[in-house]
Amino acid sequence: MELRDREVNYRALQSRDARFDGLIFVGVKSTGVYCRPICPARTPKSKNCTFFASAAAAQDAGFRPCLRCRPETAPDLASWRGTSNTVSRALALIGEGALDGDGAKIEKLAERLGVGERQLRRLFLQHLGASPVSVAQTRRVLFAKQLIHETRMPMTEIALAAGFGSVRRFNETFQNLFQRPPSALRRRTSASSANVNDGITLRLRYRPPYDWRSIIGFLQARAIPEVEVVENEHYFRTVAMDGSAGTIDVSHQPERQNICVRIRFPNVRSLPAIVARVRRQFDISADIETIDAHLSNDPFLAPLVAKRPGLRAPGGWDGFELAVRAVLGQQISVTAARRLAEQMVVLHGKPVPNAYVAHSGLSRAFPTAERLASVKSLGLGMPGARLAALKALATAAVADPSLFRQAGTIQETIERLKAIRGVGEWTAQYIALRAVREMDAFPSTDVGLLRSAAMVGRSAAITSQVLLNRAESWRPWRAYAAQHLWAADPTLLQEKGPNV
Numbered sequence: 001m002e003l004r005d006r007e008v009n010y011r012a013l014q015s016r017d018a019r020f021d022g023l024i025f026v027g028v029k030s031t032g033v034y035c036r037p038i039c040p041a042r043t044p045k046s047k048n049c050t051f052f053a054s055a056a057a058a059q060d061a062g063f064r065p066c067l068r069c070r071p072e073t074a075p076d077l078a079s080w081r082g083t084s085n086t087v088s089r090a091l092a093l094i095g096e097g098a099l100d101g102d103g104a105k106i107e108k109l110a111e112r113l114g115v116g117e118r119q120l121r122r123l124f125l126q127h128l129g130a131s132p133v134s135v136a137q138t139r140r141v142l143f144a145k146q147l148i149h150e151t152r153m154p155m156t157e158i159a160l161a162a163g164f165g166s167v168r169r170f171n172e173t174f175q176n177l178f179q180r181p182p183s184a185l186r187r188r189t190s191a192s193s194a195n196v197n198d199g200i201t202l203r204l205r206y207r208p209p210y211d212w213r214s215i216i217g218f219l220q221a222r223a224i225p226e227v228e229v230v231e232n233e234h235y236f237r238t239v240a241m242d243g244s245a246g247t248i249d250v251s252h253q254p255e256r257q258n259i260c261v262r263i264r265f266p267n268v269r270s271l272p273a274i275v276a277r278v279r280r281q282f283d284i285s286a287d288i289e290t291i292d293a294h295l296s297n298d299p300f301l302a303p304l305v306a307k308r309p310g311l312r313a314p315g316g317w318d319g320f321e322l323a324v325r326a327v328l329g330q331q332i333s334v335t336a337a338r339r340l341a342e343q344m345v346v347l348h349g350k351p352v353p354n355a356y357v358a359h360s361g362l363s364r365a366f367p368t369a370e371r372l373a374s375v376k377s378l379g380l381g382m383p384g385a386r387l388a389a390l391k392a393l394a395t396a397a398v399a400d401p402s403l404f405r406q407a408g409t410i411q412e413t414i415e416r417l418k419a420i421r422g423v424g425e426w427t428a429q430y431i432a433l434r435a436v437r438e439m440d441a442f443p444s445t446d447v448g449l450l451r452s453a454a455m456v457g458r459s460a461a462i463t464s465q466v467l468l469n470r471a472e473s474w475r476p477w478r479a480y481a482a483q484h485l486w487a488a489d490p491t492l493l494q495e496k497g498p499n500v
C-alpha cells in the first residue's frame with residue numbers, strides 16, 4: 001500500500017519535517033532502504049521514493065530499515081492510525097508477543113479479538129498496509145535492532161528478548177535483510193562500558209510536547225510505598241511478570257524527546273511486555289498535537305491546554321492493580337488510600353530479589369489477583385463492603401484474564417466492569433480510562449471533575465449532566481479533557497474523593 005498525497009510527503013522529506021516522524025516511512029528504490037522523514041542522508045529523487053503508513057508496510061515491500069535514521073526509534077503511533085478499535089487492540093497484543101514463537105497463530109489472535117481471521121487481515125491492510133504477521137515480524141526486527149544499538153546485551157539474549165523462536169532464525173532474518181550477521185550492526189560507539197548488571201536502558205521517543213512535570217507529579221502523589229518511588233524526577237517501580245520480579249527506572253530526556261527506561265529484570269523474554277507497559281503508563285504514543293488542537297477548539301478548555309501543552313493521560317501499570325487502587329480510594333483521601341495500599345503490599349506482595357532492586361525504597365511487587373482471591377483474610381482495616389468488593393474484583397480478574405482489555409464498545413466495557421460487585425459507574429469509568437485505555441472514557445460524576453469544571457467556568461456548581469453535555473465536543477478524547485480539569489485544581493489531592 002502506498003500513501004496518497006505524494007507531494008505533501010515528499011515535501012516533508014525534503015524539509016526533514018519532524019511532524020511527519022512516525023506517520024510516514026519512505027522506501028528508497030535506489031538503495032533498498034526505508035527511512036524516517038527526518039533522515040539526515042541526502043534526500044533521494046522523488047521517482048525513487050515510495051511512502052508507507054507503517055514500518056511493516058515498507059518492510060513488506062522489500063525495504064530494510066535504514067542504519068542512519070533508525071526507523072525503530074521513530075515515535076510509535078501505529079495504534080493511533082485509523083479509528084479501528086480492533087486494530088489498536090491487535091497491535092497491543094502483538095506488542096506483547098501474541099504472534100511470536102512457533103505456537104503463535106493468527107487464528108488464535110483473531111479469536112481473542114472476536115473477529116474472523118480474514119477480517120483481521122483486511123483491517124490491517126486498510127489501516128497499516130501490512131498483514132498482522134508482517135507487523136509482528138517487523139516489530140521483532142526493529143526491537144532487536146534497538147537492543148543491538150542501545151544495549152550491550154549478548155546476541156543470544158537479544159534473539160529471545162525480541163521474540164525470535166531461535167537464535168538461528170534471528171541470524172537468518174538479519175542476514176537476509178542486511179546481508180550481514182546481527183553482531184555486525186553493533187557500533188563500537190555504542191559500547192558504553194556500563195555494567196550489564198545495571199540493567200538495560202532503552203529510549204522511547206514521543207511526539208512533542210510532553211508535560212513531564214505533570215505526569216511525574218501525578219505519579220508521586222499516588223506512589224504506593226515499597227512498590228513505587230518518585231525521586232529527582234525519576235519514577236521507580238517494582239515489576240512482576242511471568243513469575244519473575246524486578247524493577248524499572250523511568251526518566252525524561254527532553255532534549256532528545258525521549259522517555260528513558262532502565263530495566264532490571266531476570267527474564268529477557270519479558271522485555272517487550274515491560275516496554276509496552278511503560279509506553280502505556282506514560283502515554284508515549286499519543287498524537288498529542290492533534291489532541292491538544294482538538295480540545296483547544298472549545299474556549300472552555302483552551303486556556304487549560306495552553307497552560308499545560310502536552311499533558312498526558314497516565315495509564316495504569318496493570319489493570320488489576322489500578323482497579324484495586326480505585327476500590328481502595330472510594331470515599332477516602334489519596335493519602336489514606338496510599339496507606340491502605342502499602343499495608344496490602346506488605347501483607348501480600350512478593351519480595352523482589354535484591355539484585356534487581358533499583359532504589360532502596362522498593363521491596364515488593366503489587367499483590368496478584370490470584371493471591372488476593374485465595375487468601376482467607378485480607379487483613380486490612382476497612383469497611384466490610386469494600387473488603388468484599390476487593391475479593392470480588394480479585395475473583396473476577398482470575399476468572400477472566402482479559403477483564404481489563406478493550407473489547408467491544410466503551411459502554412460494553414463499562415457494563416462488564418459494573419457486573420463486578422462493588423464496582424459502580426464512577427469506578428468502572430475510571431478503570432476504563434486508566435487501565436483499559438479508553439481515551440474517550442469520562443467519569444462525569446467525579447466530584448473533583450465537577451468542582452474543577454465549576455471553577456473553570458466561574459460558576460457556583462455544575463451538575464454531571466451539564467458536564468456530560470459540555471464534554472460531547474471533546475470526543476473522542478474526553479480522557480484528556482478530564483486530565484486537564486483535574487490538573488487545574490491544585491487542592492484536589494487533599495480532598496476526600498475517588499481521584500486515585
Ligand SMILES: [Zn+2]
Nearest residue numbers: 035039066069
Ligand atoms: Zn534513513
